Amino acid sequence: MNYRRLYSHPKDKDKGVVYDQTIMLNNYYAGKDYPEKIRLIKFYDVESGKTLVFLTNNFHLKATDIAQLYKHRWKIELFFKWIKQHLKIKSFWGQSENAVKTQVWIAVSVYVLVAIAKKKFMLKQSLCEILQILSISIFEGMPINQLFQQTQLQYFKEQNDNQLTLFDL
Secondary structure (H helix, E strand, O other): OOEEEEEEOOOOHHHOEEEEEEEEEOOHHHHHHOOOOEEEEEEEEOOOOEEEEEEEOOOOOOHHHHHHHHHHHHHHHHHHHHHHHHOOOOOOOOOOHHHHHHHHHHHHHHHHHHHHHHHHOOOOOOHHHHHHHHHHOOOOOOOHHHHOOOOOHHHOOOOOOOOOOOOOO
16 A cells, blocks of 8 residues: 555554554545545554554544454454355345345344354254254254254265265275
8 A cells, every 4th residue: 555644643552553643645546536634553453463454534533442443343244244154145135225124133133043042952053053953944843952952963964875985084
């Protein structure tokens, strides 16, 4: 990134702020697309051992607050990534704001219900495995605690002996 430093703000190395600067972009197109000042913060996260660099146009918050906001934002991003991968939100059924919110809240509700069931019944399976088993056996009239007490091998495809064996393990 090609930039010039205009000002260095006071840093707090004890809280992880390596530097906090006000910059302007030097590249022709970047400067043309965003001609305003930008705040560049370099932060060392003690928990992860990583050095992170943030660009923001927020000059009102402290550098540590901005780093914490991004840290929490990343947790939220990971949460929604998990929902998309495991609860099968690949596309939205509707395009209105209400349809999207409804679908996301249904996915969140399913996640919370499965997490509560996992804790209440002390299930050893992962949340993904629990969702797979529930999706296969949703119309069985079996209580949930009995469903997960039995060996679940019948839910997985048996190995087909007609398959070519590549490795003898």
